[in-house]
Amino acid sequence: MRLSLLAAAGGFYLAAAGLFLTLGARGDWGFILAFRGEKLLALTVVAAAVAVSTIVFQTITGNRILTPAIMGFDALYVLIQSVLVLTFGGAGFAALQGAPLFALETLIMIGVATLLFGLMLRRSADLHRLVLTGIVLGILLRSLNALVARLIDPSEYSYVIANSYARFSSIDSDLLWITTGVTMAVAGLILAMARRLDVIALGRDSAMVLGVEHRRAAQGLMVLVTLLVAVSTALVGPIVFFGLLVSAIAHQLAGTWRHATLLPLAALIAAGLLVLCQALFERVLQLQSTVTVVIEGVGGLVFILLLFRRARA
Template identity: 40%
Template sequence: MADSATLEARPVHHAPGVKRAESDRRRRWAVVVVCAVLAAASLAALVLVGLPDTVGSKAWSYSLDRLSRHAVAIVLVSVAVGVSTVLFQTVTGNRILTPALMGFDSLYLLIQTMLVFFMVPRDAAIAGGLTSGGLSGFLSQTAIMVIASTSLYLWLLGGRKTDIHLLLLVGVVFGVFFRSISSFFQRLLDPAAYLQVQDAMFASFRGVQVDVLIACGAIVLAGLVVVAILGRRLDVMLLGRDPAVALGVNHRQVTIVVLVVVSFLVSASTALIGPVMFFGLIVANAAYALLGTTLHRFTLPVACLLGVIALAGGEMVLASLGVESALSIIIEFVGGLLFLFLLLTNRAR
C-alpha cells in the first residue's frame, strides 16, 4: 500500500469531461470578448468615418452629436431586439419563432396609418408630432403596443394552463388582421399622406432625439434588470415545462414575466426606429452557432453584440457607398433566407 507521501506526489488527473467543459467555457467567454471588441470598433469607426476633417468647427460638432445619437440608438435597438428574441425563443422552445410573429410590426404600421388618416385632416401638427419620432410619439406608440400585447398575454395565459401555441396562432392572426386594415386605409390616403406612412414602413436611425433615446434607454435598462433577477431560471426554462416545474421553477409565472418584458423591449425598439422583422432571428441564431450553447449568460450578450456589429458595420459600409436607408431592406432579405434555411433544414430546436 502506498504511503501518504506517495499519494500526495501523484499528479491529479481531471476527467476528460471536466477538461472539455472548462475548455468550452473559456472559448465562449473568448467569443464574448471578441464580439465586444468588434462591436466597440464598429461603433467607433461609424462615428469617425462620418466626421468632417475640420476638427472643432460647427459642422464637426453637429456631426459628432448626430453620429453619437446614431450610435446610442444602434446599441439600444441591438440590446432590445437581441434580448427579446432570445427570451422569446426560450419560452417557446423554438429557434425560428421571433416576437415579430406576434404582430408588433403590423400593429406599429397600423398605428402610423391611423394617425395619418384620422389626424392629418384635423390637426397636422399633432399628427406630425406623433409620427415624426418625437418623445410624445415614442411614448404613445410604445404604450399602445405594450397595452395591446400585455392584454393579449393576460387573456390567453390568464388561466391555469399556459398554451404557447395558441398564443402564437392568435398573434399571427392579429398580425395579418392589422396589416390588412393598414393596407385598406393606405389605399384611401392621398399621395402626400401615403409617403408619410411609407417612411414608417422601414427602419431608420435618422433624426433620433435625445429625449427619445433616454426614454428608450430607461425601458431597456428596466428589462435587463428583470432578466438579471430571473437569472438561472431562464436556463431551467430551456428544459421544458415539466422538467422546469420538477426543478422548482414556476413555469407559468416566468413565462408571463418574460413575455411582458419582451413586449416592452420590442415595442420600444419598434417605436424608436421602425419595424425590423428578421433582425432578431439573425443575431440570435448567429449567437447559438458561434457559442454552441443556449446558456443565457453567453447567448444574451453575444446576440446583443452581434446586433451592434451588424448595424454599425452595415451603416458604415452603406454610408461609404453613398447608399442610405437600405440596411433594413438588406436585413429583411438576409433574415428571410435564414428563416427558409432553418425551416427547410428542420433546425427549429
C-alpha cells in the same frame, strides 16, 4: 471559452463603433463625435433590445425560428401610423412627432400585447396557441392597415411609408435617452433571471419539476419582451428578421443554452453588425440603399434555411 467569446464579440463591436465614428470624418471632431455618437447609441440600444427580446422569446416558446415580430408588433405599429394619418392628416401627424407619438405607440403596443398574453395564458400555458393567435392577429392587422390605406389621401400616405421601415438618420435625443434607460433596466432584469431562463429552456414540465412556475414566469417574461420591442419599434420603426439572424449567429457561436452567455453575446453581435452595416451604407455607399432592407433580406434567408433544416430533422 465564455469569456474569450464575449471578449471577441466586444472587440468586434468596438471595431465597428470606431469605424462608424471615424470613417470619412472631416472638420470639427467635437461636432462629429457628438453627432455620430448619438446615432451610435441609438444603433446599439435598438440592436441590443432586438437581440435580447428575440433570445428570450425563443426560450419561452421553445422554438428557435420564431421572433417577437411573429406576434404582429410590426403590423400593429404600421396600423397605428395609418390610423393617425387618416384621423389627423399629414400635418397633424407631423405635429405629433416626438414624445406624444412615442408614448402613444408604446402604450398601445404594450396594452394589446398584455391583453393578448393575459387572455391566452390565464387559463392555460399553451404557448403554441398563443403564437398561433399572434400570427392570426398579425394577418388581421395587416388587412386592416390595407383597408385604412385606401381611405388615406395619396399625397399624405407618404407619411405612413416613411414610418413603416426602421430609420436611423434622424433620432430624437429625448426619446433616445428614454429608450436607453428602459432597455438597460429591462435587459439587466432579464440577465439577472438567466438561470431561470436556463430552466425554462428545458420545457414546461421539466421547469415545473425543478420548481419554476412556468405560466407565471412566461407571463412576466412576455411583458418584458413586449416592453423591449415596443420602445425600440417606437423609436426607429419595425425590424422583423434582424433578431432571427442575430439569434442564429449567437447560438451557432455559443453552442449552449446558457443565457448568461447567450444574452450578452447576442447583444454585442447585434450591435456590432448593425453599426458596421450602417457605417458602410452611410460612408461607402452614400445612402444609396437602406441598411435595414439588406439586413431584413438576409434575415429572411436565414429564416428559410432554418425551416428547411428543421424539416429535414
